[in-house]
Structure formats: structure tokens, C-alpha cells
Amino acid sequence: MSLETPLTVLYKEANSSNITTDVYLPPSTSASPQKYPVVIDIHGGAFMLGHSRMVSLSQVNDCLERGWIVLVPNHRLCPGVDVLDGPMQDIRDLLSWVYDGHLDAILADQGGYRADLENVAAFGTSSGGTLALGLAFNVPKPAKAILSLYGAVHFTDPFWTKSLPHVAAKIPPNLTEEFLNKIYDEHPVPTDSSVSLEGQTESGASKGPNFSQPRDAFAFTQIASGTVLSAIYPDSKSTDPDFKKIDPVQNVSPIFPPTYIVHGMADTMVPVELSRELFKRLQDAGVPCGMTEVPGEEHTFASMMKVGSQTWWLQRKGFDFLEGVIGKGPQ
Template sequence: MASPSNFRAVYKVVDKQEIDVDVYLPGSRASNNEAHPVIINIHGGAFMLGSSDMINKDQIQDCLSRGWIVLAPNHRLCPQVDLMDGPMRDCRDLLAWTYDGGLQEALASQTTTPYHLDLDHVFAFGTSSGGTLALSLGFGVPRPVAGIFDMYGPCNFSDSFWTSELHQIASKLPPGLTPEFINRVYAEDPVPIRGGVSLEGQAPGAPNFNDPRQAFAFTQIARGSVLKTIYPKGDWDVVDPLRNISASFPPTFIVHGTEDVMVPLSLSKDLHAMLVENGVKCGLQEVPGEGHTFAAKMAVRSRTWELQQNGFNFLQSLIN
């Protein structure tokens, strides 16, 4: 059996639908008996778009160079399932799959190289909505992750920002996007686990407004109705990371651009303040001049790259 550098595994099945995760393996360091930390790397996309393919490959390589195993999951996309029952539940089930031996079994079936897992150091990382999902692995689960790296993830869902229109997005919407057209997303069967374009700005490029899902998602963003759409129950105590911070919350590092208008820096500052108030080991790195989704376009060894790398260094410090 060959030893692949990456492979795809199924971590859960819902109504006969397979939900999968891309597993990336470190190289030559895997030949010894060291135990490998695991990091769950969750894509962004306003909980309605994106896929495991649409994450920064340089960040994956950074983690692999540290000897970590990287898990890049797909999850069911809103709005056919809500935030709790879809994306959040799937990511929490992936965490349980990792802890309960599912990852070890998948590794054994795919490679002859013996990978020893350091399950005391399972981390969560995500960008934008993926940051929120990473934070959700720190509460509401039997065994939280050991540390979290959140890049500009939405939080503080009762803030007035979340019902504000985003005119810079509205101006990009083409005319003629009727409710009948965009609401076709509700008829998609099964619930998609891969959605069109990435909000991180990666391939396949600009939004395709001929695709109902992409048109639907950008319309909700423009109207300030994302949260109402993805979690109509509005019970923020259940899903808002900020409302679930306690003294036992995992160590958390936040990275956020100073020019972000899609998820304002002030929201991450609110989260950081709550972490500090509860005595949680934490950090907040502001990245000057960067807006939302900068993770997709940053160049390795640039100043932006070095600043965001502090998040991975923070997780590394939890091991050392």
C-alpha cells in the first residue's frame, strides 16, 4: 500500500449522504514514533458557500512542517439545515470521530506508515464562518479541542451590525435576482456539502450569479440577513461563541484585519475581552490594512503572513 500525502475520508453519513474530510499528512517526520497533533482547518463561506478545497494551501503546509496532521472537512451548508443542525453539528461530529478512533482507522486503511496521534493536542482553526465553527469546538462538546485559532470569525450575534445592510456587496448584485430564482437553494437534494465560490477569493473566481446558491448567499449578505437566514430560531445562547466563554474555554488566538467591513474588528475585540474577563489564555493580533478574507491572497513571508502566523505559533506553544 502506498503512503499518500493526502486522502479523503468519510467521517459521517446523514440520510445516506456521505460527508467527508480531506486528510493531509506530514512527510518524512512521520517515519519515527513521535505523536502528531491534529488541526481541524474549516473553510469560510458565510455558512452557505465554500468547500474543503477552498482553503489556503500555504497554511496547510505550515502546519505539516510542524508535524501536524491537517483535517479539512466539508460540512452541510445552510439554509436547508440551520447553523446548529448542519455546519456546527457536522464539525462537532468530526471532532468526536477524531477522538473516538475514526481518524486512526482511516489512516490505517490508507497508509503503511504508522501515524501516532497526539489526541491531547487536537486544535481547531478556521477563517470567517470557519472561525466561528472552530470556536464551536470549544463549547457544547464532551471534550473540547486543546486550542483554537480564529481568523475573523463572526461572533456577538446580537450586535446591531448583523442586521445592517452591506452596501458595498449590494452594489455588486445584478438586477433581476428574483425570490423564485434564489430560493431554489431550498430544493437542492441532498443538502450540499460543497458550494460554488469561496468567499475567500480563491478559485473558481468571482461569484457566478447564474448559480442560485451563490446569488442567494450574496443577497443575504447584502441585506444583513445572514444570521436570520441560517439560524431563524435566534437562540444566540446556543450558537454564539461569545456567549459561551467560561474559565474552561480552550486557549484561543484571534487574527483580524483592521479594515474588515464584512466582519468588523470590533466583534473580535468583544470576543477577546470576554476571554480575558474569564481568565482564558488568549491573544488578539490585528493585521494593519487588511480587509475580510485576506487569508486567501497573502503571500508567504509577507508582513501579513508573519502576523497571521502568530496564531499557529500560539497553538505550537501549547504543545511545547
């Protein structure tokens, strides 16, 4: 099994959507099964774009070298389902799937591997960071540790209703409401899209959004106009929106799992101040936590950073934090 060809398994079906996770296994020379920590790695894409092959393989490889089993899941994409009942529920169901022994059933055919169910952690980039944080609250058994890389949080902040002219400048002027709304005709609700938020393709190459596709056009239009929350969570359109069900910032408590945050200081898509608010609340609640601010980095830097660069070593502090909680796998 290589980084290019992970094991892909079905972990959930929902209204005809088949939802899969990629499974990456660390090297093993043991003939008898040994327990390995499990780390869930969730892709970004504003809850509307991307899929499981659009994560940083360098980060996956770093996890494998630490002796961790890595799961990279798909989830249903908004807006055909809202973020609470779609992406967040799917990832929570994946965590339950692991805890309930279904991963071990898959590993039984791989020889030498068992999941260490007392050491399951999660991380993600952008919206994936939000979903990783969603494994800390309103779940029967939370993840043991969480790493958010520039995750979208603090949804009551005025930023979330501000337009972003630098994104709007990329969008063709002739997109009609009728064309954009074709996204609601997709059935079953898709679990992948051809382009991620940063324009990353499966091969990792940089490629801009395809505005002839309703999904790309819809997602970037919402981001540009400051209407992402109303697109992914219709309750936010009410006069008194309740974000507590989905906002990690509003769910911090002393029992929140140990959490680390990595955020670019030049981020214009999810400003670093939003993560600073999460970090402050974690500190105030006495939760073991840490935060690294990466100089000069914009949103989605994980997809483009070079191994060995300053950014690489800075973001790696988050994985060192996870290792301090869940340990290494058998060496």
C-alpha cells in the same frame, strides 16, 4: 501525498449527505508509528458557500512543517439545514470522530502515523473561525486550543442586521425571490459550492460569484441585506432570538480552551470590533488568549496573502500560539 492530492475520507453521513474530510500528513521517516498533533482547518463561506479545497494551502503547509496532521473538512451548507444542526454539528462530529479513534484507523494504512488525541486543535477563517470556536463549548471533550481568523461572532451586535451596500453593488438587480429560493430544493443538502465567499476557486484563483447559480445569488443577497443570521439560523427571526447555542461570545467561561484571534483592521464584512468583544470576554474569564490585528487587511485576506509578507508573519502568530499549546510533531 501532496498538497494537491490529500487523502479524502468519509467521516459522516446525514440524510443522504456524504460528508468528507481531506487529510494532509506531515513528512515522516519513521518506520514505527509516532504520535502527531492534529489540527482541524475549517473553510469559510458565510456557512453557505465553499468547500474543503478552498483553504489557504500556505497555512496548511505551515502546519505540516510543524509536524501536525491537518484535517480540512467539508460540512453541510445552509440554508437547507440550520447552522446549529448542520455545519456546527458536523464539525463537532468530526472532532468526536477523531477522539473516538476513527482517524487512527485511517492512519493505520499510511504507516508511521498516529493521532495524538491529547493535542487536537482547530482553526478556521470567517465562518470557519466560528465553527472552530464551536469546538470549545457544548461538546463532550473540547479542542485543546483554537485559532479564529476573522470569525463571525457576537451575534447580538447591531451589525448583524445592517445592510452592506458595497456587497449589494455586486448583485444583479433582476434576481427574483423564486429564483433565490431554489436553493431550498437542493437534496441532499450539499457540502460544497463552486465559489467561496471571497470568490476563491479550487486553484486559488480569484473569481467572482456566479449569479446564475441560486446558491451564489442567495448567499450574497443575504450578506448584502443583513439577513445572514435569519437565513442560517431561523430562530433569529423570533421576537426574542436565542443566540447562545451558536455564539462563541456568549459561551466564554473559565474552562474555554486557550484561544487566539487574528483579524484585519479594515474588515467590512465582519468588523474587528466583534473579535475585540470576544477577546475581552476571554481575558475577563482568565482564559489563555491573544489577539493580532492586521493593519489594512479586509475580510478573507488569508486566501490572498503572500508567504513572507507582513500579513503572513502577523497571522502566523496565531499558529505559534497553537504550537505553544499542542507542541510540534516528531521532528
